[in-house]
Amino acid sequence: METHTAGTLLEVTELRTGYLGVEVLHGIELVVRPGETVCVLGANGAGKTTLLHAIMCRQPAWSGNIRLRGVELGGAPPFAPAHLGLSYVPEGRGVLASLTVRENLELGAYPPRARARLNDNLERVLALFPPLKPRLGEPAANLSGGQQQMLVIGRALMAAPELILLDEPSLGLSPAVTGQVYSALAQLKSSGQAILLVEQNVSMALKLGDRAYVMEQGRIVVSGGRERVLADPRLRNAYLGL
Amino acid sequence: MMLLKALAVWVLALALGFFAGSGYLVQMATATAILALWGQSWNLFSGLSGNISLGHSAFVATAVYITLVLFVRWGVPPLWGGFCGVGAAVALAALIGAATLRLHGPYFSLATLAAAAVVLALILHYPDLTGGASGVALAFTHNAALSLEFTDGRVYYAIAVTLLFATTLLVRWVRQSRLGYYIAAIKSSEQTAAAAGVHVARVKVAAFCLSAGLTAVGSVVYVFYLGFADPNYLAGLTLSIEIALVAFLGGADFLLGPLVGAIFFELIDTGANALVGASGGWDMMVLGFAVVAAVMIEPRGLCAMAVRGWEALRCAFGYGGKTLAPV
């Protein structure tokens, strides 16, 4: 047993996984420290969502380790990460459409560790996303796309997570709404929330992120601080596939 | 070539029956052949498309009772009355299919299950016409082909085997026809099939009607062979389940699956009857838990089990050609 590096929140080492016998991630190394915002960038099909699925135990790791504060997540059932303090914002509107807005938010506090502070967290989320407040009693299906994205982020925050994982929060949103979502994320960041952000929208993501990893075909090809990654020509290559 | 082989098997099956005499063995073989025919008909729609019918006994009972009522009350020869019976069964299938087969979900299974219950209730409600719960008995005194009356059981055996072969060949042909490809496409994804231009609902209803019709043909022959119609059996849930089990047990993906399933079923059934007798609920219990066991052990049926065993053997001796895909 190795001990985890002091001061890391999430530590992914040598992670390999894939679908139907075909390897998609070829040994990913990734670290998130408390309070940090880390971006994972890359083109479609680079393996970003697969990485998040592996961290959330939706997708079993073939080898390697995923540790949250030193606790191994590999092989845990898919409901375990939420209980350990990971919140997940899936790609493209993950609202429960048949439930009300309030019920969606309450379900975010499902892990026992979050239930005690349900009301405090609800107030916090509504302060962060005021448009949700008048619509608490409505079915989530009635919300606009931007409001749904707010709801899903708010639901993730209801668990008072150690780390929040976001998969393409700007996907399919208008620039104005994307701006709203990102300003909320910036507020979260300044309150000390650790964020792992998967994005194709590089400029938005890197305005927010402290550090970034660039993925290409299941491998991390660049990693480092924001400026370093922005300056790296391989970032452009990763997107243009050159 | 395939046709030639099938012909040879058919002639062989007829000859075996002919020389076996009119005894118990031929009776059992006739019952097995009819059961396999029903299973084959069930498989043609439910097995191939994945829409499970739990009410094929509704078609059995409809065809049988229409034929019998026409024959017993009005003297219509069963050969002609049989067409009416089969036609009525097909019409019933068309009605159920039109209402349920354009929907996703378990509507179809529920509708077929309830249809059999309704047919039974109607038979019991008109005892003057149908004989009610005591059923209809047929007494044969002479041979009359038009009335499907034969004193020698081997004739029924020959008819049953011939029908089974015809149905099997038909199913084989359907599988390779345009209809078969449509059904296979629908099974894997209705949306994709529809997007590719398949009239999903129409194909499903057509295949279901064909399945009901073939089932009905076998039923009419079977009831004249039995010489007795018991409504609680012919329109009962047990028979529906037997029909589905036979196809499923043998393997819905295999052409000969229903035949294998029927033989296996008759052996188990005969064995259970010999051990504990047919009454007292044992037969129902054995049948029910046999279905449970079959699904839990190998949901793809006996043939799949055999293929798997054969592959394992080949691999063990170094002839393994195919590797099993990881699941």
Next chain:
Amino acid sequence: MVFLLQSLINGLLIGGVYALVAMGLNLMFGVMKLVNFAHGEFLMAGMYAAVLLAGLGVPAGFWGLYWVALPGAFLMGGLGCAVYLLLLRRAAAFGEAAQILLTVGLSLGMQGAAQVLAGSDFRLVPNPINGAALRLGGVTVQIGPLVAFAVALAVTAAMAWLLGRSWFGRAARAVAEDIALAQALGVDARRVFLMTAALAAGLAGLAGALIIPYHYTFPNVGQSFVIVAFLAIVIAGLGNVLGAVLGGLLLGMVQSVTASYLDLDLSTAAIYVLFLAVLLLRPQGLFTRRARTV
């Protein structure tokens, strides 16, 4: 007029029992996407459990029989857990066709087992509730069915609270809509399934316990209730648990009225025609607003 009213009341009261059976069916379908064709056999087994317990001795007093009948419902909850853990949990991966055959086989096997163990006699535990009735004007209200109906209404209210307000309810509805998402939120879907199976079987067992004073017990008693319940959940809307209650009550009344004016055998046919009509005209169900998406 009194005849019609009497027949409607009889139907409403029996409809309460259908509602209990249908609620469990729809709960299981909504959460687990599984039609449990063996659902009626939990009602049957609950009745036999009560008959068995009554054989050991019935507490004195007018309501005595209920004291031995109700534990049967809890036993059925346990049986539901066992069926989930032994069969349904693994069968989830087999696909819809195999699941249907599995529960149908279980249904037949349980009916056969009941006949083997208890014989095919019709049994009725002698009790004072059977036949006792209130007379209101020209209308007679039987006590046994009235109690069953009242309990069914109370259980409906409890289910509405459970599904709408409790953590289990929110988790169950989340699993029903999107199992992967629910798990990401920390919901253990298998535990939700286990509780759903127990609850559904318990509701069927409860229905059995409530009809014990006035209904015969026999091996396929579950079938006559569950077939109506199957049709009720489709008419109400698949997966709509509270709608199933309305469906049960409606079919109880339709059945009773057709039975009074025509014949009991024909009432099955009448309900079936209604069922086909609903599927043709309003496939999402009478009491469900939005069409079910696949």
